[in-house]
Amino acid sequence: MSRKDNGQSSNGKRARADEASVERPSVGSVTLSDVARLAGVGTTTVSRALNHPDQVAQKTLKKVNQAIELTGYVPNQIAGALASRRSHLIAAIIPSISNTVYAETIKHFSKILRDSGYQVLLGETDYLEDQEETLVRTVLSRKPDGIFFIGINHTAICRRQLLVANIPVVETWDLTKTPLDMVVGFSHEEVGKAIAEYLLEKKISRVGSIWALDHRAQLRRKGFLETLAFHGINSKYVCDVSVPTNFGQGREGLTRLINEGFNGGAVVCSSDTIAHGVLAEAQTRGLRVPEEMAVTGFGDQTFAPFTNPSLTTVKFDRELIGRRAAEVLLARINDEKIEEYIIDVGFEIIERKST
Amino acid sequence: MSRKDNGQSSNGKRARADEASVERPSVGSVTLSDVARLAGVGTTTVSRALNHPDQVAQKTLKKVNQAIELTGYVPNQIAGALASRRSHLIAAIIPSISNTVYAETIKHFSKILRDSGYQVLLGETDYLEDQEETLVRTVLSRKPDGIFFIGINHTAICRRQLLVANIPVVETWDLTKTPLDMVVGFSHEEVGKAIAEYLLEKKISRVGSIWALDHRAQLRRKGFLETLAFHGINSKYVCDVSVPTNFGQGREGLTRLINEGFNGGAVVCSSDTIAHGVLAEAQTRGLRVPEEMAVTGFGDQTFAPFTNPSLTTVKFDRELIGRRAAEVLLARINDEKIEEYIIDVGFEIIERKST
DNA sequence: TCCAAAAATGGTAGCGCTTCCATAAATTTT
């Protein structure tokens, strides 16, 4: 049961290893030089057979592979990373893993990297800025070859740590003129603006809105309210809710708006989850959607087409963000030319029955 | 822009480093011995100051910490791991990151481990067994100090790899008499049985069911159908759907059952997501729930109380599974005594309006 | 005050791999 049972046993280098054939590999940790001895080649050759097989003669390659097979050798990437100064690890800093929308981006981000021999080390900030600082420090001590962020807001210390680390960085889900390195996302202010314009087109001017206390949601809020104001509408029914957002906050949010005097028109929500709750609360209160009250969400989550009525929302390609982020990161790691350091993936309003 | 700009610059060991004070640390990679020289102590002492501060004199500790501060030293965990044979890395193998239910377990699992200085390396199998094999091999080459699985089904090769690796393993979300090492979960057959008994108690005997093609769902299916059979009910309306499950499959599933002649009673679903779809499809078809058709789900996801009507489902504590798994893993890593190698966290049926 | 025990510190040898360089083998060229 002790984890040290046989940790050392393999290093009693066998006396006459050149008599390969029948030896039982000592369990625990076969090393590269065990394989080399068995194959009757140098360690360098085994290393090459593993990492640059094209530089090794066919015959030798076969011998080495046999030895690997026979011993059940598993390379020690830690040693490899130390020697080569390449960890083949990418750090991803995200607000929360249990929020599907982030998970979808990460899923595709990881997939592409995995196919290129990289693994992703996940760190959650739980939406806290100072948590991010600690996290980044921890993660940097693993010497990742690159780092991925959801969001573009980092403390000064955090930015400095990243600068010193001198590794490729990709920020996502938002846009900025001054990325740490590269950024893949879309403009949240534009989203807010687009929603406002969409409602204006529909001649809806009594508007309430519910926003998560989250950088990006607040940017959308800003774009939204400013656009309304620009068109002479001063929406006073605005309500903020904490992150992570949930269904209940939608119900509560609508209740608060109504208590403040809001009485129909449109409710704009900073997430589909909130909108879902608003829809439910509306139904409970006998408010007909969209006739008496239109509702919009954000994110086009899988349930959005299936709410009752189906939800008008803002769609953006989470998979694409993940993919593009992985691609540019890989390009930078491999010292390839990058076309664009700022990549806008855009968004669109999906009109359904709730408006 | 090149990542090699200054990778090496720090190693020109400064000639007279004992004149500490004003030197600007060379950017790129300050090493432990840089810190040691600046602090005027040996490398061993710096290492100890970092890892066992209680074994270092207060005065020395202060000098070292100042030097660390001054240089902006970030320990290289890769080197540390190689030397100490402790990676402080835990691998977690899960079917899919974008499935919230798994994410919740991982979230709490990670949290506890992070608090103990471990980081979690995530691997997704996409529900494929052979994918798991590759993944496990890859992940083992990072020399994790422990490994976490969702599920208890592993190929023979996979089991052998784990055995050879000789590290603590915790399997979760299911139960078995013969865990690889430790297991934290509940019996899915019992869940199936419990649902069947619940329906029988309600005198419902016309039953259809929709099951995901997933080990655990199939176990529930087995328990469910066997229990019904035991009570003389032979349910022929059974339908399997692919993983990952989604809303649409619920709609489709109910449609299929109805096309096969199913005409009300109860529909048992292997996930809340499917049940949600069934609910929607029932509404579309004008089937009243629960009067004409009862519906049950599994998982008690956040939306379950808010469907229309609210969903009767099976609840189990995903957070608890994550927490307990982390605890037993840590205990094993630290060579502590483990009370139980098989931990049953149980489940319960949550009755709502859909039945 | 002196000596034994305890506490603090440092030198050094790896951890298992990759990389540099040199050498050896195979191939081509003249």
Next chain:
DNA sequence: AAAATTTATGGAAGCGCTACCATTTTTGGA
């Protein structure tokens, strides 16, 4: 057939840290 290339290989020096052990310093009792 010898010289000039090209292709394969291996030795050895680290990568940056920790752990072992030995040594030095401090503490406390007789």
